[in-house]
Amino acid sequence: MAGSGEMHYRSELVGLLTDLQGIWSDPAFGRRLPGVREHDLSSMEVRVLWTLGARGPLRGSTLAELLGTGAPTVSKAVAKLEGRRWLTRRKDDGDGRAHDLILTETGEGVAKDLFDAGDDMMDELLADWTEHDVRAVTGYLERLLTSSRGFAASLDEEPPRIFGGA
Numbered sequence: 001m002a003g004s005g006e007m008h009y010r011s012e013l014v015g016l017l018t019d020l021q022g023i024w025s026d027p028a029f030g031r032r033l034p035g036v037r038e039h040d041l042s043s044m045e046v047r048v049l050w051t052l053g054a055r056g057p058l059r060g061s062t063l064a065e066l067l068g069t070g071a072p073t074v075s076k077a078v079a080k081l082e083g084r085r086w087l088t089r090r091k092d093d094g095d096g097r098a099h100d101l102i103l104t105e106t107g108e109g110v111a112k113d114l115f116d117a118g119d120d121m122m123d124e125l126l127a128d129w130t131e132h133d134v135r136a137v138t139g140y141l142e143r144l145l146t147s148s149r150g151f152a153a154s155l156d157e158e159p160p161r162i163f164g165g166a
Helices: 012-025 027-032 043-055 060-067 071-083 105-125 131-156
Strands: 087-092 095-103
Touching: 012 027, 027 043, 043 060, 043 071, 043 087, 043 095, 043 105, 060 071, 060 095, 071 087, 095 105
Parallel strands: none
Antiparallel strands: 087 095
């Protein structure tokens, strides 16, 4: 029945991971986390700080691609973060038109607060788990991540040619 809202994944695991991703990627959820809300950041500003903190200096176009959004959206967040002196631009010596976005020392401190907020959240979520259970789920997730990376890479490969076609 169209629009019934009764479609589900066959795999309970896919459903659970989708639900978890939905909670964790909800901008309102992220902004309410202790350690994040004190900085009065938009969800895009959080994502910019987190990505630059995790990956280091990036070009704006690369950052927009990683965040799955357009350059204007990233530019607006970058301008706000520059205004707060949490990031700066460094010219590319090889290409005078290009520049990398770099966290300032203060910006690194804010990014660390974001990472700490994630660690604190996980500590709270797993407070009643045994060390064995934490190690087990960590191991399973590492395996799933490795498999997911391989699967993602295979999607980028050229499909095999069949029937001698071009």
